[in-house]
Amino acid sequence: MGGKSANKAGYFDKLKGLLEEYKSQMHDTRIALRGEAVVLMGKNTMVRRALKGFINESPEYERLLPFVKGNVGFIFTNGDLKAIREKILSNRVAAPARAGAVAPIDTYVPAGNTGMEPGKTSFFQALGVPTKIARGTIEITADVLVTKAGEKVGASEATLLNLMNISPFTYGMEIVQIYDQGQTFASSVLDIEESQLLKAFSTAINTIATISLATNYPTLPSVMHSIVNTYKNAISVAIEVDYEWEAIHELKDRIANPDAYASAAPAAAAASTESAAAPKAEEKKEESEEEDEDMGFGLFD
Numbered sequence: 001m002g003g004k005s006a007n008k009a010g011y012f013d014k015l016k017g018l019l020e021e022y023k024s025q026m027h028d029t030r031i032a033l034r035g036e037a038v039v040l041m042g043k044n045t046m047v048r049r050a051l052k053g054f055i056n057e058s059p060e061y062e063r064l065l066p067f068v069k070g071n072v073g074f075i076f077t078n079g080d081l082k083a084i085r086e087k088i089l090s091n092r093v094a095a096p097a098r099a100g101a102v103a104p105i106d107t108y109v110p111a112g113n114t115g116m117e118p119g120k121t122s123f124f125q126a127l128g129v130p131t132k133i134a135r136g137t138i139e140i141t142a143d144v145l146v147t148k149a150g151e152k153v154g155a156s157e158a159t160l161l162n163l164m165n166i167s168p169f170t171y172g173m174e175i176v177q178i179y180d181q182g183q184t185f186a187s188s189v190l191d192i193e194e195s196q197l198l199k200a201f202s203t204a205i206n207t208i209a210t211i212s213l214a215t216n217y218p219t220l221p222s223v224m225h226s227i228v229n230t231y232k233n234a235i236s237v238a239i240e241v242d243y244e245w246e247a248i249h250e251l252k253d254r255i256a257n258p259d260a261y262a263s264a265a266p267a268a269a270a271a272s273t274e275s276a277a278a279p280k281a282e283e284k285k286e287e288s289e290e291e292d293e294d295m296g297f298g299l300f301d
Contacts (some may be wrong), residue, residue: 029173032087037077044068060182067177067184082190085175092172097161099154103147107161107168113139114164127156 030039047068054061077084097107109129116138124131130141146157147168153161161168175187205221212222213229235251238244244252254261 029088029091032091036079037075037084039073039075041073063184064179072176085190088173092170094167095169095171096167097153097158097169099158101153103149103151103153105149105168106145107147109140109144109146109164111140111142113137127160
């Protein structure tokens with residue numbers, strides 16, 4: 001009887017501790033979001049009943065019904081969704097490994113002294129953990145992968161991690177779905193950077209312009225290209241016929257008298273070369289004069 005009473009008392013203490021811990025976690029999350037968002041939790045049956053009652057006036061709320069299952073709640077905000085998500089995900093609690101649970105990450109047991117007595121060597125050997133005895137205790141000689149992300153944790157692996165005081169699991173609130181202006185989408189959308197959106201937008205505009213020009217169907221992205229192409233065609237026609245305007249006068253003159261412009265170009269280049277060489281010549285002359293003044297004077301003159 002005494003053993004059963006002790007087990008019950010231990011269970012009650014553990015339950016109370018977990019309740020306080022996770023109550024505190026939710027409270028901390030509410031504090032972090034205060035002034036920016038409101039957290040609302042409730043029974044799924046009640047939430048679904050309420051949403052169904054709103055559907056007549058707002059049919060878009062029906063999109064939320066498939067996600068009201070399991071342990072879910074609502075967070076309402078008019079702020080930056082990405083910033084709100086970061087605050088929610090940052091408030092997580094470490095938890096020990098549990099047999100049968102899916103490992104969220106790869107977990108390693110680091111090399112080093114465990115402080116455990118040699119009698120537990122066989123336990124480490126059964127899990128393929130290389131060990132040696134050092135100073136009367138078990139020492140792990142190399143890092144060992146114990147659990148892989150996405151795989152279930154075995155009973156032996158969970159026991160080993162708990163013996164080593166390694167808590168690979170974390171618990172906290174996660175964003176399941178985002179609802180905005182009648183549409184729902186996965187939270188991974190928030191991972192898209194602004195630069196990616198701009199690149200995709202630019203690519204789409206270029207594609208539209210290309211198709212519009214190929215099909216001779218004017219659109220806003222193709223208007224600029226159409227104007228430029230039309231102006232080029234107008235210039236081509238003006239060059240072939242005896243017609244010009246001020247903007248293309250020089251162009252037609254260059255085509256009609258190429259030799260005049262060809263001789264002008266080297267002359268301009270030569271003039272710039274001479275102007276650049278003149279200061280160098282003067283500078284060299286000044287240096288030679290200074291050297292001449294120094295000639296004839298010894299150290300003790």
